[in-house]
Amino acid sequence: MVMLSYQDKLPRLPIPRLEDTLHKYLKSVRPFIRSGTEWDHTKCLVDKFAKPTRGPHLQLLLQEWARAHPTNWLSEWWLEIAYNGWREPLCVNSNYWIIFAHDPNAYDL
16 A cells, blocks of 8 residues: 555645634733733734735635645645755754653663
8 A cells, every 4th residue: 555545535624714713823822922912912913914905815815725736735835844944953853852861761772
């Protein structure tokens, strides 16, 4: 059996709704915002982004991108950003446990 032979049978990766993404963003940054004015400013930026000429326009472009990529709209970006575009040594920076002291019990050594 070849490694990706069932790739075309997998369900397509869904595009999250913009409203859900904005809500999750606000929820994720909330613990890091210290003052009420910072929160108000962040909320204002999110509200501006939600206006039709910004976020929804980008959402439409993302949907067009997804239609042009039949299996996974994220895979090209992920490959480029997570692996190919990063100029640091991949092994140490993607597997951070390697930098810790040698563990004689790891992998039955």
